[in-house]
Amino acid sequence: MNAETEKPPLGRRLALHVGLIAACLAIVLPLLWVLRVSFIPPQQSYSTDLLPGFSTENYQALLSGRFGRSYLNSIVVSLGSVLLALPFAAMTGYAFARFSTGGRFARFLMLATQMLPPVALVLPSFTLLKGLALTNSLTGLIIVYAAVNLPFLTWILMGFFKAIPVDLEWAALTDGATAWGAFWRIVLPVSLPGLAAAGVLGFILSWNEFLFALVLSGPSTQTIPVALAALQTSNGVQIGSVAAGVVLAVLPLVIASRFIQRFIVEGLTYGSVK
């Protein structure tokens, strides 16, 4: 009986695997196709052969244009907005997690901002930045991204802080720390995996953002999503360049997702409590 539960009949196993493999292919094949297109000469982009040729021409063309600059912009904006948002998110999240700061209403308000469609926020943001002379600047984008991602990051960190046993903070308080000291010396180090996870998520959100970037950036402050969209010119889509751009754009996310896994698996409290 045990053996039966361990190994379902061959037919079922086959069906299961065929299904799983099909699902995996559905996800992976487009990515592999993009990878393939990015490495074949642009003239043969639409060829039906498996590998009609190999060249790095697409990458060279892409990087000789403005794309290199966009790449740098994306890194600066994504990193900058995360570094700006995280301290605020950490402090707000902690206040929400430990104290009754703001009550239910504040919590609801924070979630409510996430329910608005981004389009509704684009024009006011534009007007604000224009008044501050920050349109067309990376600084402006950094501030807007930080603001837009703040509620989400706060919510994530609140969850992490709630999971930290309050005894740890109590121990620090009786040991002579101030409330701030307990937060800084105990809560933050203990929730480092959570901060890292939130940071990576915030980075990805900013990295992929298109709408705000389109409206708020100019030619010299374009980010990757905008630059990629710009490759769809009036004389057609430069499919080879787009593919190369997508591959380059996905690269940091692949690396980031490795990290996020490690941090989350590392766990929260390392066995501080019985």
Place this chain on the structure above:
Amino acid sequence: MASIDLRSVSKLYPNGSYGVRDVDLRIENGEFVIFLGPSGCGKSTTLRMIAGLESISAGDLLIGERNMNRVAPRDRNVAVVFQSYALYPHMSVRANMGFGLKMRGASVQDIASKTEAAASLLGLSHLLDRKPAALSGGQRQRVALGRAIVREPDVFLLDEPLSNLDAQLRAEMRLELVKLHRRLGRTTIHVTHDQVEAMTMGDRICIMRDGQLIQAGRPLDVYADPVNLFVARFLASPAMNLLPMRLKDESGVLVIEGSDGFRFTMPQRHAAAYAARAGTTVILGLRPEDIYEAPQGARTQPFDLAVTAVEALGAEIIVLGTVGGGMEKPMEVTARLSRHAHVQVGETVRLHADLLPAHLFDPQSEQAIARPSIRGAA
């Protein structure tokens, strides 16, 4: 200079339940007090209020004659060993133990020497560079104790600090704690579920139930004169025998009777205190060690016990049995006999009870019926 004064202190939690209710207790400077009580009775809550980690809903808390209701934890100079240890997971044992000194601005050498002294006292010297995750439960508990000790605070609040140690280590640490208290002379509250710790370590024990302080006193006083059935049941193991019986006045002599053959004459000394209860049902509280296998002069009175179980513990024998076979529901009696007693399951033995230390309780109010204590009077 740190007496602790709890004046009608209550803790009402936001969910509407009381953690602690109207506790009045004064702990003198340097006193070692034991908190004892069933799970959820408010021991930890009381400690948290003294440490300043939980707000006080009503009443006043004074430490060293100074009102502390609104004083921050770090300004109370109180050290806590938490029930959960609460070691800082990202710090080494050394850093954990030194954290309090560091927060108070001690010098690096000072921190190092005090940490090492405490570590060697607790047998942790070889573990100083480990992280808490790499320690056993008992080792973590000792680190938590060490973290409190190094600071030499005015007040120690120890929430079950020995609960996770093996029997031998527990006995050693018990002695260490008592020695430490004698050396430092700091006011100490020690929460425990352990009868031996409760009876031997403290100057006083405080027994709590449902957030209330039921009885506080010297351990042997509380043991000898429990104020109600709860304390009688709770303190000591095996617990006091509590037997519903009728008190009768038989031509000037007070007699207490369960059923045929199970009846005793009340000691002359208590007759005056109990006379008013003649003709009512009371609960006789008789400790297992006040039952002997042989008569102890005129003090003891015989009865027959049908033995149902025998637990030989080495130094002594715990005998369980029933009395009053004639009744539909025989009463259970536990006796604690010397290891020389010969008792076997299934037989009926004649035992001898000393009624002088026994108490009578009111079955309705569950309070002990007042009588003069026999302690001290010899």
